[in-house]
Amino acid sequence: MSDKSLVKIKEALLKNKKVLLLVIIGFLGIGLIVLSEFETEKKDTDDNSVCVSEQDYEKTLEKRLEEIISQIDGAGRTIVMVKLYSTEKSEYLKNTQSDFSSDGNEKSEEEYIVVRNGNSEQGVVVKKEYPAVQGVAVVCEGGNIGSVKNDITNAVSSLTGISKNNIAVLKMKYTEEQK
Known part of the structure; x- marks a missing residue:
């Protein structure tokens, strides 16, 4: 388009306010459509990052339990294994x-x-429900001490909501490096 054509279009738009208003609304509409497409793509990636696999959920539970249990007086080094009942429900x-x-x-x-x-x-x-915890095994250096075992069992039961019968606390074996 030449400069003369643009000047003529500009003059015509300035003379007729209704046409100018329609053109502005049209550009705003196009801008909103473009922005909404960008937002949709952004939301899709956010949704995918929120989705957690069962294995990731299990590993996260294990890690968090290990962190808590290793802070219990007398527990020492700790390894935790979590067993889940079933898949998540939506x-x-x-x-x-x-x-x-x-x-x-x-x-x-x-x-x-x-x-x-x-x-x-x-x-x-x-609503999304993560799988329920079926059982927890805790292996720690202080797993043979009655009071430590009791504290760990109470902590795991409180944090997971499972019965104390489904929690096993065992003493960690010593390796040559630890002696």
Whole structure:
């Protein structure tokens, strides 16, 4: 486009305020669309970084328990193994419609809410439950001392919510390097 054409367009827009307003609104709309696409891509990467695999969850629990238990007086060096029950559970958003017929019977229909994400469709997750802890094994230097064993068992039970029967505290064996 030449400079003369741009000047003519500018003059026409300045004379007709309604057209100028429409052009400005159009550019703002395009800008919002571009920004929303950027936000969607950003959210997708954030969602992926939040997802934790079962193994990562298990390892995180083990590491945190090791950190806590090793601070208990008399525990010493500590190794923890956590066993989980099952996989994580997700609860999805659904739309429920209930109707009552003339004879008093209730008819319910449930439909899951799905959102389109690029080329794929995904359900809207309302609640996510991580797998429950089944059992914990603790091996530590002070695992043979009754009071230390009791303190560790109480701590693990409190932190994981599992029964004390599902917690094993054992003494760590000494290697030649430790003697």
